[in-house]
Amino acid sequence: MTVYPECVELTDVCLRDGLQNLETPIPTEEKIVLAEKLIEAGFNSMELCSFVSPKWIPQMADAANVVETVKKLDKAHKVRFIALIPNLKGMERAVASGVDAVTYVISVSERHNINNVNRSCAESFAQIKELKKIQPQEMTLCLALATSFGCPYGENISPECVLNAVRTGLEFGADEIMLADTIGAANPAMIERVLEAVLKFLPPDRLKLHLHDTRGLAMANYLVAAQMGIYRFEASAGGLGGCPYAPGATGNAASEDLNCMFTEMGIKTGVNQEKLLKAVAYIDSILPGCTTSSNWKRISGAPMRISCGA
């Protein structure tokens, strides 16, 4: 039988990545209720917000408030709270908020980086040094490498490109690396090629994977990564976010799909699926039609009868 990790670490990114592209800001109170439900479900790692200018992303204007309130909900201090930061200003706010970790994004694709953060990759890497200067010792700095499995502008992303970015990031002081499939372009063979290269320089405990389900391949891709010993994965409750196009269309992989797959395979996740589905149901109630959860609602119904079918 294929060997898989005994347990995996799932980070839910719904509160940041799931919400950030929504035009209408969600009230802070609703974010707090959602966070409570996700903590109750058992996630011990959650991305809560991004410390980005409210001019760019009004949805995240309440970031400091969200972190402060949610931290109080985690009475057992067992959850690792993460915030995304785009720059030094964001890092300052993240430090002040007391999050456990920050995610800083650089694209492997030069063109995507320029379009995304208006800087060259070299400028973005150089900024890690500035971030390090004010990083508290107990805080983790995760470098997320966007477009690790494909660039929307057609730039060729080889395993060597990814490996170079990983090595540069580590040299500049990133504590851990996250490979992100920003446009959902990965396939299982590509995942294997890229991870094979990266694992030569980085042990699995310092490596995370953030995959999108744009073409329905996220679970197959996560599975192959798990076969290679990767065990730290990001996903979004309800499959919310990750896609600036249509509401309800598939961008981020759904935490409930990922938790289902691993749990049913006998791999420990620490996340209770029924409670997670309650969190997803809550998202459905405040953001109707925005999740990919129709399947889950359906199979909780009565047994189905399929006439003469297989």
Place this chain on the structure above:
Amino acid sequence: MTVYPECVELTDVCLRDGLQNLETPIPTEEKIVLAEKLIEAGFNSMELCSFVSPKWIPQMADAANVVETVKKLDKAHKVRFIALIPNLKGMERAVASGVDAVTYVISVSERHNINNVNRSCAESFAQIKELKKIQPQEMTLCLALATSFGCPYGENISPECVLNAVRTGLEFGADEIMLADTIGAANPAMIERVLEAVLKFLPPDRLKLHLHDTRGLAMANYLVAAQMGIYRFEASAGGLGGCPYAPGATGNAASEDLNCMFTEMGIKTGVNQEKLLKAVAYIDSILPGCTTSSNWKRISGAPMRISCGA
């Protein structure tokens, strides 16, 4: 690197499994147009209809007409046309129609078989002998084992149960076996356990897999099967069908997802993805909101920009 088959055989089941649960019959002319588009896309195996009583499934009342017309479209005689048959009467009609293969369904779950076809499993198996009596030499009889990975009524389905059904089916004269995940309950570890048992008695060329995407795990499940040397898979264009609940909800795995995964991994399928997506677009035009194809429509658009996100 993990070894995969060099090429896989994809059977599209949209015209039978995709349509059969729709209440309003699709005009024969539209079925023919769809068949033409699927042939044009490159499928060399297609399930066209079921020869079932029109009283049960009015949608399939034109089965003989569909087969006769579609066969003429396949000028190069390269497509294997399949029909589902529930009983001897269906087999007689299938033989008269000249399809290349028939699929006969028995559930591994006794209770599901009784609910599905109103017979015990033993009665269903015994009927294979009757079918064999009129089976032309050039026709293939495929036994589809429904509920091979889970029963909607809670009956325990172990790998041994599946293996017993496989052996019984072969003893009664089935030419090939298809394992069906009728309710989308499979996970990659279960797929591996069941296939490991079955492959001891049956080579991959006589084994097919028909998986549902109810919980988003179909691609991961197909992938694991391919890692074990399985290469004959069924799926439905647009993910149509396989679920009697909500339109557009996920039942059958989508042929375009499966073709994407294998093609992008460098595994030959013979199916052209762009042409397949044209067939799916046609389904969308005649059955709005019934497919799972929103993703594919989306990624054919302009490059996306994700602000400060990974």
